[in-house]
Amino acid sequence: MEPDIENVLLRLLKALTDPLETAVLGAGILRELHYRVLVGPQGAAMISALQQRGSSGKIVQSLARLRETYGSDVSVAALASDAGMSVPSYHAHFKALTGSSPMQYVKGMRLHEARLMMARQDRTIAEVALSVGYVSPAQFSRDFKRHFRRTASQEAKWVRQHLGALALGL
Secondary structure: OOHHHHHHHHHHHHHHOOHHHHHHHHHHHHHHHHHHHHHOOOHHHHHHHHOOOHHHHHHHHHHHHHHHHOOOOOOHHHHHHHOOOOHHHHHHHHHHHHOOOHHHHHHHHHHHHHHHHHHHOOOOHHHHHHHOOOOOHHHHHHHHHHHHOOOHHHHHHHHHHHHHHHHHHO
């Protein structure tokens, strides 16, 4: 991370610990952070993504589509085609922007959605697994434990116990 951005982040975190500093300095520090990111080495890609231009913009559009359809079958070839890219090019641009492959990203999105569903609703693990796009509840359980380091039922119990009413607003 660049020293300027690191400095701004540290100042923002410090300001967030004090309500008065947050109120007085927060917006200015946040604005500076936005500026530093936009003029930094990834600034051009960020601007393209925000304006939904170029390869970054196409990936952002793809991410929005994935967010809407994460529970259904996902085809990387179809995503690449929709973005006007070859599959290898799509993979490279997707990973450069998100830090993961398209399927890893979808898996993470499904698991996080499942976690929220389990906290908000009284549904079985199998029902939640199917509703987020898993065909196999057993595979869902393995992926969930690998990702969150506890079983889905342990996680649901922990969230309800520790977050209680807050879990409903997640």
